[in-house]
Amino acid sequence: DAGVTQSPTHLIKTRGQQVTLRCSPKSGHDTVSWYQQALGQGPQFIFQYYEEEERQRGNFPDRFSGHQFPNYSSELNVNALLLGDSALYLCASTEALQETQYFGPGTRLLVL
């Protein structure tokens, strides 16, 4: 039973560029959440997708957008990258009725 997978594992971008991160949920899960974790901090909630729609959103600017596909996989897009966007980006999935979130290994983004 595959767990949550994310790609790529590491990424280096420069300021102003755009980035797309990908997530495949755990088998049987249909809800995907994204979190940003800056160095030394706990993860911060970005948004959650269910039935291909954004269901909830945290306190992040519109530069952060997402998408969920019919197979429940998801993408996180960040436009106009800033140095402060450097972080570990985590994807978590849940079976809607169960509600316990399971996390992937994360994508480490470095913005230079």
Place this chain on the structure above:
Amino acid sequence: DAKTTQPTSMDCAEGRAANLPCNHSTISGNEYVYWYRQIHSQGPQYIIHGLKNNETNEMASLIITEDRKSSTLILPHATLRDTAVYYCIVRSPRYSTLTFGKGTMLLVSP
């Protein structure tokens, strides 16, 4: 979600029980207590959760006080691989999203 208070760091000898406390004095009656841990640079790992009753699984035990204002995560026989940051989170049943604090850094030593 209600806020939680955890010690910044704790030490534990290998083979001993690790008892990690968490205060959540503003918890509402229908909010769950969740515990996750994060080993350096990895994604958070779900450990256990509970509402009112004590819970036990293959990883740990969760003891919730009767007034639900605090809880303790117990790792019965800590190993070096249990060294991690442990997060106590109070979650509303309405939303599955999690609000993380800074957690407790548990260092297990030989």
